[in-house]
Amino acid sequence: MIDAIVFKYRTGTPWMELPERFGSWKGAHNRLRMWAVDGTWEKVFTALLAQADAEGDLDWVIPVDSTVVRAHQHAAGARQKGLRPASRTTMPSDGPAAD
Numbered sequence: 001m002i003d004a005i006v007f008k009y010r011t012g013t014p015w016m017e018l019p020e021r022f023g024s025w026k027g028a029h030n031r032l033r034m035w036a037v038d039g040t041w042e043k044v045f046t047a048l049l050a051q052a053d054a055e056g057d058l059d060w061v062i063p064v065d066s067t068v069v070r071a072h073q074h075a076a077g078a079r080q081k082g083l084r085p086a087s088r089t090t091m092p093s094d095g096p097a098a099d
Contacts, residue, residue, distance in 0.1 A: 001022075001023075001027070001028055001031045001032075003022060004018055004022035004023065004025075004028035005028055005031075005032050007019070007022065008028070015028070015029045
C-alpha cells in the first residue's frame, strides 16, 4: 500500500490509473484516507523522525525564506493622486413611471 501511495504522489498519476502491480486503486486510496483520519501517518512520521534523530541522521536545518512579494500600488487599492472625478448625474428615463 505504501508503495502505491508513494507512486501516486511521486508521478501525479490519477488513482484510477495506478498500475495493477499495486493492487486495487480503491484499496490504496481508502487506506490513505483512513490512515490520515486515524493518525497513523502522524505516528509513522514521528517514529521515523525520532529514529533518524537518535542515529544522528537529522541536521534540523530549517530554511527560512524572507522574500517579500508586493503588489503594484494600483493593484492593492491605493488612492490615486488628485481629486476623484464626481459621479455622473443620473438622468430620468423617458419611459413610463413605475407604479
